Amino acid sequence: MFSLKNWYIFLAGAAFFHTVSHALLPYYFDLPLHLKNFSLTYEMNQYILAGSGALTILLLFLAAKTKR
Numbered sequence: 001m002f003s004l005k006n007w008y009i010f011l012a013g014a015a016f017f018h019t020v021s022h023a024l025l026p027y028y029f030d031l032p033l034h035l036k037n038f039s040l041t042y043e044m045n046q047y048i049l050a051g052s053g054a055l056t057i058l059l060l061f062l063a064a065k066t067k068r
């Protein structure tokens with residue numbers, strides 16, 4: 001019913017949404033963003049943005065290499 005390639009594409013879309021949300025985060029909230037047990041700084045947001053973008057590219061690469 002669902003192939004591994006479809007799962008990779010679905011997860012790549014979720015990772016891309018996560019990347020876009022962190023790219024737009026500084027425009028809508030003042031960083032550092034203080035939460036209950038956590039403080040999101042500008043630098044940490046940049047690391048998360050780079051990691052999420054790399055994960056998106058990796059998942060798309062895996063989807064391209066998967067046969068079905």
